[in-house]
Amino acid sequence: MVDGGTVVWVGQEGAADALEPDHTVDLRDAWLAPAFVDAHVHATSTGLALTGLDLTGVPTLALALQAVERQARRARGGAVLGTGWDETTWPEGRPPTAAELDRASYGGVVYLARTDVHSAVASSALLAACPEAAALPGFLPDGLVRQQAHHAVRRTALAAVTPGQRQDAQQAALDRAALLGIACVHECGGPDISGEDDFTALLALPHPVERIGYWGELDGVERALALGAVGAGGDLFADGALGSHTACLQAPYDDADTAGHAYLDAEQVARHITTCTRAGVQAGFHAIGDAALQAVVDGLGAAAQVCGADALRSLRHRVEHAELVTASQVTVLATYGAVASVQPAFDARWGGPEGMYAQRLGPERAAGMNPYAALTAAGVALALGSDSPVTPLDPWGTLRAAVRHRTPASGLSARAAFAAHTRRGWRAARGDAEGVLG
Structure with missing residues (x-):
């Protein structure tokens, strides 16, 4: 029985008739279940991919550049923002260069985020508009940042x-979520991601899909609360991503002379x-990476x-991704009641003996990635999500990948x-009453 938009009772048909409902809907033996919660999204970037340039699955660099040119023509001098390219799947085996983007866009502003959104290629016009980037760690003169x-x-x-473009993108992302049965998304914002105006605009946008905001700024607790966030976390970066060689590892990558980059230490x-x-x-x-997780x-x-272990447990502090996590780290996460917000589609896309994980880490380390069973067995609560647009909003695909x-x-x-994609998504945000029928 539904009262004022809330399911207040679940039971047998005969008992329902005795309650004398105002209106009855015959679901014809359909399965009724709580709606999904996506515990890690970036709504504006998701919407920009839905409404603009999405290079996910484009099979070659040459075809990606053709897509940039088509989008530049449609933009009529406006900026071209895209995402989803993955050089590990291209026969060319490399990302685009600034010079190639310049030619494809007729000298325009182009920003193309890699599929993991932890590196990107930029056109010369965009780099000229951001001169400070040349002096920062991670800058390469060929346009890769x-x-x-x-x-x-x-x-x-x-x-x-x-x-206006931002609102259209956010609307598109939330509409897609609703279409897929996602009733709530955890928006992971921060000063290094999309900015305060983007974050507050999303939380204020009228839409039936609920948004729970996390603001990832070190020592930014007061700012997070002022912006309407429920937590000072989400994408507060301790490291980067494996695909971009920026996830921080305890041992070097198999395919590069680096162990990644630490953005925070244990003291911070x-x-x-x-x-x-x-x-x-x-x-x-x-x-x-396991080194970043060790810092956490x-x-x-x-x-x-x-503060005391009980105080930490009561707040359910979160770790996003927790991909290359060791057995001892799992034990600590469980001890202090941490929630692991994880993305099973990462394993579906990059796992396996021929996948990106194996390329970056070698087969032995790659096989230990995303140990959901071990986390659950130790008592670490899991909340499932997509990190969209890194992987798409796709709750049934997420469940399939997890299983x-x-x-x-x-x-x-x-x-x-x-449970991890419904009720535990609410619990990850300390909402214990939601996500259950009856």
């Missing part, structure tokens, strides 16, 4: 999006968690010494996966 250089270039690129993590805990606010961090668990331990993990025994049961 990573780390802080990427953050600066992304801010400049998104500044070219008008308020501890300070942030302590400040959040004292304020009664949920903290969180983006951490993919060391920070949790140090904060527990100050059919590419590493045997690392996946979830169908029941556990469904």
Whole structure:
């Protein structure tokens, strides 16, 4: 029975008739279940991919450049923003260059984020509009930007999006979520992602899909609350991403002479968690590599010494991604009641013996990625999401990927996966009453 938009009772048909409902709808044996929660999205970038240039699945660099040219013609001198390219699947084996983007766009402003959104290529016009990027870590003169250089270039690129374009993109993303049965999304914003105006505009946009906001700024608890966020976390970056060679590892990559990049150390993590805990606010961090995760668990331990383990557990501080996580780190996450916000479609797209994980890490380390069964067995609560536009909004595909993990025994049961993509999405945001029928 539904009262005022809320399911207030579930039971047998005969008992329902005795309640004398005002109106009865025959669902004809359909399965009725709680709606999905996507625990990690970027709505504006998702909408821009839906309404603009999405290079996901484009099979060659040459075809990607042709797509840029078509979009530049449609933009009529406006900026071209795209996402989704993956050089590991291209026969050319490399990203575009600034010179190639210049030719394809007739000298226009072009920003193309890699599929993991932790590096991008920029045209000469965009780089000229962001001169400070050349002095920042991660800048390469051929137009490829990573780390802080990427953050600066992304801010400049998104500044070219008008308020009207932004609203259209956000509307498109939320409409797609609703179409797919997603009733709530966790928006992961921050100063290095999309900016304050973007974040507040999304939270204020009239739409039936609920938005729970996280603001990822170090020591930014007061700012997060002022912006309407429920937590000071989400994409507060402890490292980058494997595909861009910026996830921070304890041992070097197999295919590059680097172990990635640390954006936070354990002391910074501890300070942030302590400040959040004292304020009664949920903290969180983006951490993919095992070295970044070690900084997070060391920070949790140090904060527990100050605030007490019970205080940490009560707030359910979050870790986004937790992909290359060790057994000892899993134990610490469970000890302090941390929630792991994970994206099973990452394993579906990049796992397996021939996938990007194996290219970057070698087969042995790659096989240990995304150990959902081990996390669950240890008592770490999971909340499932997409990180859209990194992977698309696709709740049924997410469930399928969680159950059919590419590493045997690392996946979830169908029941556990469904709970992690519905009720536990609410619980990850400390909403214990939602996500259950009856």
